[in-house]
Amino acid sequence: MTANNDIAIRLTGLTKTYGSGSTAVQALRGVDMTIRRGEVVGLVGPSGSGKSTLLKCLGAVIEPTSGHIELGGEAIFDDQAGGWQIDDLRSLRRDRIGFIFQAPYLIPFLDVTDNVALLPMLAGKPNAAARERARELIEALDVGHRVGVRVSLLSGGEQQRVAIARSLVNHPPVILADEPTAPLDSTRALAVVRILNDMALRYGAAIIVVTHDEKIIPTFKRIYHIRDGRTEEEAGAGREIA
Amino acid sequence: MINLASRDIGHHLGRFIFTGIGLGLLIGVTLTMAGVFRGMVADGRAVIAASGADLWVVQKDTLGPWAEPSSIRDDLYRSLASLPGVAEAANVAYLTMQVQVKGKDVRVMLAGIEPGGLGEPGQVIAGRPLLRGHYEAVADEKAGLAVGDTVRIRRHDYSVVGLARRATSSSGDPMIYIPLKDAQEVQFLKDNDSLVAERARTAANPALNRPGVPGLLDAVLASQTASRNVNAVLLRVAPGFPPDEVKAEIGRWKHLTAWTRHDMEEILVAKLIATSAKQIGMFLVILAVVSAAIVAFIIYTMTLNKQREIAVLKLIGAQDRGIAAMILQQALALGLIGFVVGQISATLWAPFFPKHVLLAPSDAARGFVITMVVCALASILAIRAALRVDPADAIGG
Numbered sequence: 001m002t003a004n005n006d007i008a009i010r011l012t013g014l015t016k017t018y019g020s021g022s023t024a025v026q027a028l029r030g031v032d033m034t035i036r037r038g039e040v041v042g043l044v045g046p047s048g049s050g051k052s053t054l055l056k057c058l059g060a061v062i063e064p065t066s067g068h069i070e071l072g073g074e075a076i077f078d079d080q081a082g083g084w085q086i087d088d089l090r091s092l093r094r095d096r097i098g099f100i101f102q103a104p105y106l107i108p109f110l111d112v113t114d115n116v117a118l119l120p121m122l123a124g125k126p127n128a129a130a131r132e133r134a135r136e137l138i139e140a141l142d143v144g145h146r147v148g149v150r151v152s153l154l155s156g157g158e159q160q161r162v163a164i165a166r167s168l169v170n171h172p173p174v175i176l177a178d179e180p181t182a183p184l185d186s187t188r189a190l191a192v193v194r195i196l197n198d199m200a201l202r203y204g205a206a207i208i209v210v211t212h213d214e215k216i217i218p219t220f221k222r223i224y225h226i227r228d229g230r231t232e233e234e235a236g237a238g239r240e241i242a
Numbered sequence: 243m244i245n246l247a248s249r250d251i252g253h254h255l256g257r258f259i260f261t262g263i264g265l266g267l268l269i270g271v272t273l274t275m276a277g278v279f280r281g282m283v284a285d286g287r288a289v290i291a292a293s294g295a296d297l298w299v300v301q302k303d304t305l306g307p308w309a310e311p312s313s314i315r316d317d318l319y320r321s322l323a324s325l326p327g328v329a330e331a332a333n334v335a336y337l338t339m340q341v342q343v344k345g346k347d348v349r350v351m352l353a354g355i356e357p358g359g360l361g362e363p364g365q366v367i368a369g370r371p372l373l374r375g376h377y378e379a380v381a382d383e384k385a386g387l388a389v390g391d392t393v394r395i396r397r398h399d400y401s402v403v404g405l406a407r408r409a410t411s412s413s414g415d416p417m418i419y420i421p422l423k424d425a426q427e428v429q430f431l432k433d434n435d436s437l438v439a440e441r442a443r444t445a446a447n448p449a450l451n452r453p454g455v456p457g458l459l460d461a462v463l464a465s466q467t468a469s470r471n472v473n474a475v476l477l478r479v480a481p482g483f484p485p486d487e488v489k490a491e492i493g494r495w496k497h498l499t500a501w502t503r504h505d506m507e508e509i510l511v512a513k514l515i516a517t518s519a520k521q522i523g524m525f526l527v528i529l530a531v532v533s534a535a536i537v538a539f540i541i542y543t544m545t546l547n548k549q550r551e552i553a554v555l556k557l558i559g560a561q562d563r564g565i566a567a568m569i570l571q572q573a574l575a576l577g578l579i580g581f582v583v584g585q586i587s588a589t590l591w592a593p594f595f596p597k598h599v600l601l602a603p604s605d606a607a608r609g610f611v612i613t614m615v616v617c618a619l620a621s622i623l624a625i626r627a628a629l630r631v632d633p634a635d636a637i638g639g
Contacts, residue, residue, distance in 0.1 A: 052637055061557065061634045094559020101636060105554045109253030114244055121243050122559050178637050
């Protein structure tokens, strides 16, 4: 049995229906999921299976229709208790959820350091402290030599590493990665997964990686398959990355 | 906290500055239009002030001598000079005409004055004022004449003996001052052919050419060719005497209308250049609307180009007010660049305008405030678009 304080995310009976009546589309049909701190799990499924909807519900971007979401042991959504349990969802996203996107989506008019430091600054941290924390992560992700460089001058792999640093900067217990390796070749894709594993272990974050990238699926120790809005858990191969 | 607006501007500095320059040229045109109006008022006031008169006496119930035709007898000034409180009186005649200056047609306002009397130009910057009774001229520097030049006005050549500054009519035409008698001749005398024809017509009229009344025809002809009218009499009031009292006295006893200096300024602004002012006002409104539309379009386009970044910012926790502030600051920065460019360009090109362009500091201050308000309003559309961006757009699917 897993200790409660070790659990980063717990979803129970999560559903999401778009529209109503005859045009209603049930994107999620009762998703259950539990992920521990320091764990990287894959969320795999074909297009239209509900991956993005699940990610948006987890990211507090859209409201689930029913079910229960717990983050670090605290209920953040409960349909029985009236829906969202937290008033300021932007602060929730800023402080407790990290996002990594298919493309890095860095802010092009900020340099490497400020792209990462922006989040703690938005949270009200002093600029110097935010930049110090950002530089630590940038160093940890091997892009320290690019500090102060405009992000448009970085390679695709470097940009993705900066995006990973940004997702970690506020010490979130949960990181949602939406196809983070899609634009990368297999070497770079595996490098990104290795970084995610390292970061999960180092910072104790639970990372959910949405993907249908065959190159990286065998690296997960746990995989959730999503089909027609329902998830099935299976043990992954957990292959070591050289 | 990082200033996102300044970073974004820095990222697209070239494009932003070029846009600001384009907007600035438009603002420069707007400021120049306001300057043209101010110049018209200032020129009119300068001529009024330079004349040294406290009262303008004109034909009864007219706004003359500039706003309406006014014709009064030139001997009236004697009786006006004898009124209590009047220190000095002088006849003046004004007419707008075209003269040839170095082979070019120049539109001028001719002012007939009594040398040494009221109505003289305020600032003679070269040569001397009029001293002789005939065939001398003092011209505004914008007429293109120099001291020693000769200018032909109707039948006679006039020697330019002096140059004046800021002696232009409210329409911007440079003034040429000549002796009153000459101006009366120019204004009221006809050309030789007309005179011959008029004499023949009078001689053929049996009522005016009676065989039994010798000398009648000669007397009639003499009265027809004599010019005894002027447009106005200028009065200077004795110190300590209120001009309004003299004005009331003239209105009551002399069957004439008198206007004070304040009245003349009112006539100038409210009547003479009122239509021009409305025309310029319309231009200013249109230019303000066009400027607002340009700023709105530019800021809106810039915001649309940043939709993905805005979605990401919202997703990672940026507040709406921070995003709105970024857009508002960019619009204001654009307005600031535009205003500075506009003010500089208006200052640079104003001297090349044929009319006096007066760029008043108060207009610049007003223009700055209006530019900022217009830019702030123009950013509303872009802010609305940014606030409608869904953070979910940052996540695929």
